[in-house]
Structure formats: structure tokens, C-alpha cells
Amino acid sequence: MSIIRPRLNDYHNIPITQEEVDFAIPFVDEDIPLYVDPFLMWKSPSMQDNSLHLVVTNCFNNLGYLISKGKETDALEILIRASECDEVGLGNSKTKAGKRIGKKLAKKVLSQFTSIPQIIKNGFIHFEEIQLLVDNFSKDRVSDIACNFIQSFLVDYTIEQSEKYGIPIEPVKLENIYNSKTNSFGTEETHLPINPETKSPILLTPKRWLRHIPWINTDDYFNDYYIKSIHKEGDEFPDKIKLLEFNRQNYDIVQAYTAIKEKQFENCKNDPLFTQIPVTSVKRKVSTITKLPTGKTDNADRKFEDNICQLMASLLYPHLDFAKEQSRTDSGVLIRDLVFYNNTSVDFLREIYETYSCKQIVFELKNVTEVTRDHIFQLNRYLNEQFGKFGIIVCRKTPPKKIFKNTIDLWAGQRRCILILDDNDIKLMAQVFISKQRNPIEVIKKKYIEFIRSCPS
Amino acid sequence: MKQADINSFEKCQTQLEGLLSEITLLAKKSPNDGVNKFKLKFINEILFKANNVLGKAYKPLESFDVFDEDELPSNSDVTFIISQYLNCFEKLRADNIVMEQKYDGNKYVSEWYWVIGNEKSTIKTAPPKKIK
Numbered sequence: 181m182s183i184i185r186p187r188l189n190d191y192h193n194i195p196i197t198q199e200e201v202d203f204a205i206p207f208v209d210e211d212i213p214l215y216v217d218p219f220l221m222w223k224s225p226s227m228q229d230n231s232l233h234l235v236v237t238n239c240f241n242n243l244g245y246l247i248s249k250g251k252e253t254d255a256l257e258i259l260i261r262a263s264e265c266d267e268v269g270l271g272n273s274k275t276k277a278g279k280r281i282g283k284k285l286a287k288k289v290l291s292q293f294t295s296i297p298q299i300i301k302n303g304f305i306h307f308e309e310i311q312l313l314v315d316n317f318s319k320d321r322v323s324d325i326a327c328n329f330i331q332s333f334l335v336d337y338t339i340e341q342s343e344k345y346g347i348p349i350e351p352v353k354l355e356n357i358y359n360s361k362t363n364s365f366g367t368e369e370t371h372l373p374i375n376p377e378t379k380s381p382i383l384l385t386p387k388r389w390l391r392h393i394p395w396i397n398t399d400d401y402f403n404d405y406y407i408k409s410i411h412k413e414g415d416e417f418p419d420k421i422k423l424l425e426f427n428r429q430n431y432d433i434v435q436a437y438t439a440i441k442e443k444q445f446e447n448c449k450n451d452p453l454f455t456q457i458p459v460t461s462v463k464r465k466v467s468t469i470t471k472l473p474t475g476k477t478d479n480a481d482r483k484f485e486d487n488i489c490q491l492m493a494s495l496l497y498p499h500l501d502f503a504k505e506q507s508r509t510d511s512g513v514l515i516r517d518l519v520f521y522n523n524t525s526v527d528f529l530r531e532i533y534e535t536y537s538c539k540q541i542v543f544e545l546k547n548v549t550e551v552t553r554d555h556i557f558q559l560n561r562y563l564n565e566q567f568g569k570f571g572i573i574v575c576r577k578t579p580p581k582k583i584f585k586n587t588i589d590l591w592a593g594q595r596r597c598i599l600i601l602d603d604n605d606i607k608l609m610a611q612v613f614i615s616k617q618r619n620p621i622e623v624i625k626k627k628y629i630e631f632i633r634s635c636p637s
Numbered sequence: 638m639k640q641a642d643i644n645s646f647e648k649c650q651t652q653l654e655g656l657l658s659e660i661t662l663l664a665k666k667s668p669n670d671g672v673n674k675f676k677l678k679f680i681n682e683i684l685f686k687a688n689n690v691l692g693k694a695y696k697p698l699e700s701f702d703v704f705d706e707d708e709l710p711s712n713s714d715v716t717f718i719i720s721q722y723l724n725c726f727e728k729l730r731a732d733n734i735v736m737e738q739k740y741d742g743n744k745y746v747s748e749w750y751w752v753i754g755n756e757k758s759t760i761k762t763a764p765p766k767k768i769k
Contacts, residue, residue, distance in 0.1 A: 607669070611669055611670050612670065612709075615667060615671075617671050617672060617673040618672075618674070622671070622707070623709060625707060626707060626709045629707050629708070
């Protein structure tokens with residue numbers, strides 16, 4: 181499969197957009213750069229999410245119970261097994277295979293259940309506080325532990341969503357599934373989507389639980405709470421180890437911080453998988469682009485590409501999900517492309533999907549005075565290999581008639597469609613994006629219709 | 638023209654004038670911005686009626702019937718077309734009205750009436766815009 185940065189749905193030819201589905205669409209060969217924040221489950225208006233948070237908290241506090249009963253080895257084993265959840269594919273890993281925590285770190289985490297009086301008595305309410313008490317316990321651990329403790333729910337959720345969107349599921353054996361009745365890990369045979377490359381099972385996670393960093397985190401605690409409320413002027417700033425030590429000795433301060441964060445829960449929002457640039461930024465980028473000279477003077481080509489890339493990804497969202505920008509060398513010339521997933525979310529996209537087998541749309545960026553036949557042929561060669569028979573060149577000036585004729589000839593001869601957008605089209609896309617009167621994708625549709633009308637019938 | 642034609646003429650003309658004033662406001666702010674689909678649908682509805690009222694002889698542009706929403710017409714495109722239509726409406730009206738001069742006991746006053754079936758009707762109208 182030669183799709184660029186393939187996602188699970190692309191692999192199975194299921195045209196869905198990230199915007200319309202409830203879960204984060206997993207990539208086949210890399211992780212989603214977000215984490216499950218248990219605080220989002222706690223603050224959610226849904227009782228189901230609240231109960232799941234309760235399950236996570238109970239399971240975590242159960243570790244303290246085990247320790248108090250002298251079953252430290254059991255607690256250690258559970259914590260270590262819970263510390264990595266590859267099936268959800270969240271984090272920054274390129275390989276999708278994570279490592280569990282070591283015994284040393286696990287012991288440190290569990291020691292909080294015996295050393296802090298408030299925790300001995302009541303346990304945790306937000307177990308992500310561990311980040312403020314133990315070094316090297318990072319956000320991905322919080323996310324993985326939460327996912328492991330509610331894995332059974334995630335399995336049901338994944339099956340439900342897979343059936344809804346027609347994602348194929350296959351029999352799999354989960355080796356590390358937590359049973360909250362027996363409070364132990366076990367195996368379970370079920371049906372889940374699998375990663376087509378590695379054949380490992382995939383769990384889908386609801387978008388509403390995902391954030392880049394947890395709501396309760398060390399940086400926020402230090403910068404927005406410790407420095408403002410606890411730190412005395414003139415005192416030396418503690419290093420991280422000392423700060424964590426201080427927190428362990430003064431757990432009431434951590435509790436006060438958590439209480440403040442709980443009160444501010446309305447500000448805690450899940451992070452979207454893609455954020456559009458604001459209108460002012462769109463205006464700025466368009467004005468930068470139109471003022472740029474053509475060619476390579478003062479790195480104008482690089483600036484043109486950078487600006488177009490950010491602009492297009494935002495303008496075309498949510499109709500097209502941005503896949504990747506990539507560079508390639510063709511006859512010694514470096515060419516930058518933007519690749520979008522074609523989710524067939526509007527009629528025009530469905531047409532190019534069906535007519536030109538266009539599963540991904542490639543935009544080739546050219547900061548040149550005049551598009552030449554060579555540029556057209558470069559993109560044309562590229563279309564052969566991967567992207568179906570539809571491509572777009574973004575250039576600066578309206579192409580001469582002979583070049584437009586050239587694209588028409590390509591259609592007539594090989595049924596390939598190459599559209600050429602120039603500064604005026606980019607301006608119009610930005611204009612309709614700002615005024616919200618029409619969708620920027622309709623500007624491309626307009627170009628396509630103009631192109632098709634010019635084709636011989 | 639018949640009485641029914643005059644009614645639909647007047648209705649359509651008023652609607653076109655309303656559209657023109659609304660879209661002119663938008664066009665002054667951002668002439669190249671696309672008109673949204675909601676507005677375009679109703680603009681086309683009124684243009685369709687206008688084409689019927691004008692008939693082939695008075696239709697302003699041979700190659701234009703209504704806007705194609707896929708062509709993303711801009712605010713200034715719409716004002717351009719509607720003013721063409723309004724001019725032709727005026728031409729049609731000017732060709733179908735007559736003036737009558739009456740003495741009101743003090744001075745002569747001119748009044749304009751629609752013509753129905755080659756005869757002056759009792760439906761009053763304004764003087765042609767070109768005649769002041």
C-alpha cells in the first residue's frame with residue numbers, strides 16, 4: 181500500500197473524516213500524539229465517563245489496599261502491567277511499541293501509599309497527582325494506566341464504532357486485560373480491528389478524552405501554583421527532585437492545587453487532533469504570500485511553501501484531513517508537496533475519488549513566474565505512482581493558455597486531471613474562509629468544473 | 638400587458654430592488670467574496686421569475702439565466718447582473734406606460750398610467766426614469 185501516512189480507515193478504503201467520528205482515527209505506522217487525560221472523564225457531563233473515572237481511581241487505589249494487606253508483589257505486578265497500553269496507540273512513538281515501567285519506579289509509586297498519611301487513609305481521587313510526587317512518572321504513564329484499567333470498556337467501544345463505520349474486526353487474543361472484579365490482569369479472546377502492518381490489535385479512544393498534556397501536570401503546578409502561592413521571594417527555586425520531595429512532605433499543598441484545578445474544570449477542554457489557524461493569521465499569511473517575489477530570491481520559495489502549507493491545511497479542514505507535507509527530488513529540483521486524505525466528504529471529492537481513483541490529493545507547490553510544461557509533467561509522473569489521476573499545482577500567476585491547454589490534452593489523452601491554482605484562487609479561498617459565506621473547498625470545485633467544461637466532450 | 642402581468646412585474650421589480658440594495662451593502666464591504674448558498678437560492682428564484690416577466694425580447698443577457706452556485710459568484714457579480722435586470726425592467730415599463738395631462742383648476746399636471754391591451758388603464762405608475 182502506497183498511501184502517505186496511512187490511517188486505519190484509509191487501509192480499508194473507508195472514507196470518514198476525523199471531524200465526523202467520535203474516536204481518534206489511528207495511524208497505521210505511528211502513534212496519535214495525544215494522551216488520555218483521566219480528568220476529562222471526571223469533568224465530563226456523562227455519567228458513563230464519570231463511572232469510568234471512578235473505576236480507574238478504584239483500581240489504582242486497590243494497589244494501596246494490596247500493599248496494606250502485605251501483597252506488595254501483586255501490587256507491583258499490576259502496576260507494571262498497567263503501565264503500558266500499546267493497543268490504544270497514543271503518544272509520540274514512531275514504532276508503536278512502548279516499554280513498561282521498571283520495578284524501581286513502580287516501587288517508588290507504590291511507596292506513596294505507605295508514606296503519605298492522607299493517601300494511606302483515603303487513597304487518590306486524581307491519580308495523576310503521582311506526577312507531582314514521583315520523578316519520571318510522565319503523562320504517557322497516566323494515559324496508559326487509565327486505558328488499561330478501562331480496557332474492557334474500550335474493547336466494547338471499539339467494536340461498536342467498528343461496526344458503525346464498517347471497520348473490519350478479526351479474532352484477537354488480548355494478553356493484558358484488566359478485570360475490575362478480581363482486580364487482576366488476564367487474557368481475553370475477542371474481536372478487534374488489527375493493524376494491517378504489525379497484525380496487533382487496535383483499540384479506539386474517544387476524542388473527548390484526549391489532551392496533549394494532562395490537566396494536572398508538573399509544569400502547570402510549578403509555574404501557576406507553586407511560584408505564585410508557595411514560593412517565597414528571595415528563596416532559591418527548588419530543582420525537580422527537591423520539589424517532588426517537598427510535595428511528598430506537604431501533600432496538603434498538592435491537594436489544594438488539585439482542588440483549584442477541580443474548580444477550574446470548565447476550562448479543561450480536550451485538544452482537537454487538528455486546530456485551524458485563526459482568521460487574523462489567514463489574512464497575514466495571504467498578505468505574505470501575495471507580497472513574495474517569485475523564484476528563490478531571499479528564500480521566497482521556502483516561505484511560499486511554508487505559508488501555503490499551513491494555510492491549505494486550515495482552509496480545507498474539515499473537508500479534507502491533512503496527511504503530510506513531504507519533499508522529493510525530481511531531476512535535481514526539490515519539490516514540496518502537501519498530501520491530504522480524500523474522505524469523499526463532499527460531492528466533488530466523491531467524484532474525483534470515483535473518476536480518478538484519488539484516495540489522497542496531492543498539492544504541488546511552485547513559486548515560479550510561469551508554470552511550464554515540465555512542471556505539469558513532473559506532477560503527472562508522480563500521479564502515476566501513488567495518488568490516482570488527480571493533482572493540483574499551486575503557483576503564483578494565472579498560467580498561460582498553452583499550459584492550460586496542456587492539462588486539457590492530458591485529460592483527453594490519459595484521463596488525468598491537473599488543476600492549477602494561483603494567487604487569486606488562494607485569495608478567494610481565504611476570503612470565503614474569513615467571511616464564512618462559502619467553503620474554501622468550493623473554490624477548488626469551481627476550478628474543477630471550469631476544467632471539465634473546457635475538456636472536449 | 639395584462640393586469641396580472643403588471644402585478645407580477647411590480648412584485649418582481651420591488652424584489653430585485655431589495656436584493657440590489659442588500660447585496661450592494663455586501664459588495665461595498667467585500668466585492669470579491671462569494672455569495673452563500675442560502676442567498677443564492679433565493680436570488681435565483683427571483684431571477685427566474687424576472688426572466689418570465691421580461692420574456693425573450695427584454696431579457697438583458699442572452700447567455701445568462703440564473704447563477705450557477707458551483708461557479709461561486711461574488712457579491713459584485715450579483716450586483717452587476719441585478720442592475721442589468723433592473724434597467725431592462727425599466728425599459729419594459731417605459732414601453733408600456735402613457736402620460737395623461739390634466740388641468741386641476743390651477744395648473745396642468747402629468748400623470749402616468751399603464752397600458753393594457755393598447756389602451757390606457759386606470760393603474761397609475763411613476764414617470765419613466767429617464768424623463769425628468
